[in-house]
Amino acid sequence: MGELARRAQAGLVTVVGLVAVMWAVFVLNALLGNLLVMTLGIAPRRVDGLDGVVFAPLLHGGIAHLASNTLPLLVLGFLAFLEGARRFALAVGISWVASGIGTWLFGGGLTIGASGVVFGLFTYLVARGFYNRDWKQILLAVLLFSVYGSILWGILPTVGSNISWQAHLFGALGGVLAAFLLKRKRPAPGGTDRFGLGS
Template identity: 35%
Template sequence: MKKQAYPIMILLLVMWLVRIVDVVIPADLNQFGLQPRSIQGILGIGTMPFLHAGFGHLISNTVPLLILLGLTVASRGDHAWPVVAGIIVGSGVLLWMFGRNANHIGASGLVFGLIAFLITVGVREKRFGSIAVALLVGFLFGTTLFFGIIPSFGSTVSWDGHLFGAISGLIVGIATSSSSP
C-alpha cells in the first residue's frame, strides 16, 4: 500500500508547490485557469486542478482529495489513475464547453468527480467492498455533493465545475464498472 500512496502524495505536493511558487514569485499563475470557450482556456483543462485562490482553498481541496484518492487507489488499484485522468479531462472539457464565463481554478471538480465515481461504482458493482466505500463516501461527502452542485450565482465558487466534475465521475464510473445482474 505504501507504493500506491506515492502518486497521491506527489499530486498533492505539486498542488502545494504551485501555490507556494505563486505566492513567492508572485506570478499570478491563476491566469492559466480554465476559461470556457476560449483558446487560452483550453490549457486550463489540465492546469485548473493545480491552481488555487489561496491556502484556505488549497486546504479545502487537499483534505477530501487525500481521503478520496486513498479510497480510489485502495479500491481500484492500478486502474485508479486512468479514472483520475478521465475525471479531470471529462470535467474540464464539459466545463470548457458549457461552464459560465469565469476563470475556474481548483481541484474541486476532481473532488466531486471522485465522490460521484465511488458512489456510482458501489451502486453498479454491488460487491461488499465497493458498497462499503460508496456508503462511507456518501456519509462523509453526500451533503457536500448535493449542496456543491446547486447554482450559486454571484459567487466565486465554481458550482458548475462541481457539477461537471460529478457528471464526469458518474460517466467514468459507469464506463469502468460492471453492473451485477
C-alpha cells in the same frame, strides 16, 4: 507484503505526491505574482483558455482554497487507488477532463482548483459499487456519502458566489462515467475485466 498492502503503500505515495505538487505550484504561483493562475486557469469559451483544462486543477487561489481540497483528495484518492493504479489513473483522468471541458464550455469566468476532481472521485467511489454489485463497495459508498455527501450541494448554481458549480457538476458526472466505464464484467475466467485491469 500482500497485494492490498502494496497498493495501499503506492496509493499513499501517489496521492501525497499529487497534493505536494499542488502545494508546490501554489508557492510558485505566489512567487510569480499570481501569473500561473492568470495564464493557466480555465477561461471559458476562449481558445487561449483551453489549456486550463490540463492545468487548472493544480492551481488554487489561496491557502483556504487549497486546504479545502487537500484532505478530500488524500482520502478519496487513496481509497480509489486501492482498486489499482490504472483504475485510479482513469478515474482521476476522466473526472479531470470532464470537469475541465464542462467548465470551459459552460463556465462563467476564470476557473481554477481541484474540486472538480474531488467531486469526480467521490461520485466514482459511490457509483462503482452499484455498477459492480459489490456489497463491500456499496458499504463504503454509504459511509462516504454519510461523511461527504453534503458536498453534492456544490453542483447547484449559487447566486453571488465565485465558486464554479460547473466544475463540480461536470467533475461529478465524470466520476459516474468512470465508474460505468470501469465496471467489472460479470465473473470471467482469469479474474480480469473487459479492460484487462483486474479486480
